[in-house]
Amino acid sequence: MSSYVRPSIDAPVFRDADGEVIDYGNRWAGSxxxxxxxxETHPERFAPLHAVADALIAHLGDTYDVEVDDGAETAADLLRPAYHDVVRAVRIRPKDPASASLTLVFTAYPGISMHAGLLNDFQYPVCGCDACDSNWEGEADDLERQVLAVVTGHYRESITHGIRPWVEHSFSYPDGGGRGGRSLAQDIPAARVKAAEPILRNLPDGWAAWPPPPSSS
Incomplete structure (x- = not known):
C-alpha cells in the first residue's frame, strides 16, 4: 500500500448566473x-491539480531511489509540446533503468501533462469544456492512480508490428481495475519509436517497480 496522502485542498467554488454553486461532475443528468x-467557463477549477502534483513529486523523491530534475527544459520529454504555457516541469527518473521515468509538466491552463515511460503522454484534464463537466477531484484521482501504477510496476508499454504499427499502454490498479489505450506509431516521432523498440522488447511484462532508496545503515 502506498504511503502517499493527498494534500488538504482549499478547493475553489464557482457560481452560475443565479448565484447557485456549480456542481461540476454532476451537472448533466443526460446529454x-x-x-x-x-x-470552458471556469478552467481555473483545475488549479488544485498543481498542489496534487507537487505532493506526488515530494512523495516520489522521499520514497524511491530517484533523480529529480526540476527545470522547464524537461517539458521536452512530452511527445508534443504542451497545449498551454509551461510554468514548471519536473522529471523523476528511477535509478533502475528497468523502471519507467515520469515527467510532470505544470501548465498555465491550469493542468498537468504527464510523460510516462517512453512513448505515452497523459493530460489532466483531457478536456475541460462545460459539456465534459469534469472536476478537479476526478482528474486528481486519475493522476494519482496512474502515477502510483507506474512506480509500483503496474504500467506497460508495447509496440505492435504490421502494416499499421500501434503503440499500446496499460495501467493496472490495486482494486483490480485498469486502463489502457493505443495510438498509431506513425503519429509519434519516428526517432523516439525506434529508440524505444529494443528497450520495450526487453520488458515483455512491463516496467519494473521503482527501487527503494539505499539503506541508511
Missing part, C-alpha cells in the same frame, strides 16, 4: 446542452 461543447 449536455449543445451550447456547452467547446466552451
Amino acid at each position: 449536455p446542452p449543445e451550447d456547452t461543447y467547446s466552451v
Whole structure:
C-alpha cells in the first residue's frame, strides 16, 4: 500500500448566473446542452491539480531511489509540446533503468501533462469544456492512480508490428481495475519509436517497480 496522502485542498467554488454553486461532475443528468461543447467557463477549477502534483513529486523523491530534475527544459520529454504555457516541469527518473521515468509538466491552463515511460503522454484534464463537466477531484484521482501504477510496476508499454504499427499502454490498479489505450506509431516521432523498440522488447511484462532508496545503515 502506498504511503502517499493527498494534500488538504482549499478547493475553489464557482457560481452560475443565479448565484447557485456549480456542481461540476454532476451537472448533466443526460446529454449536455449543445451550447456547452467547446466552451470552458471556469478552467481555473483545475488549479488544485498543481498542489496534487507537487505532493506526488515530494512523495516520489522521499520514497524511491530517484533523480529529480526540476527545470522547464524537461517539458521536452512530452511527445508534443504542451497545449498551454509551461510554468514548471519536473522529471523523476528511477535509478533502475528497468523502471519507467515520469515527467510532470505544470501548465498555465491550469493542468498537468504527464510523460510516462517512453512513448505515452497523459493530460489532466483531457478536456475541460462545460459539456465534459469534469472536476478537479476526478482528474486528481486519475493522476494519482496512474502515477502510483507506474512506480509500483503496474504500467506497460508495447509496440505492435504490421502494416499499421500501434503503440499500446496499460495501467493496472490495486482494486483490480485498469486502463489502457493505443495510438498509431506513425503519429509519434519516428526517432523516439525506434529508440524505444529494443528497450520495450526487453520488458515483455512491463516496467519494473521503482527501487527503494539505499539503506541508511
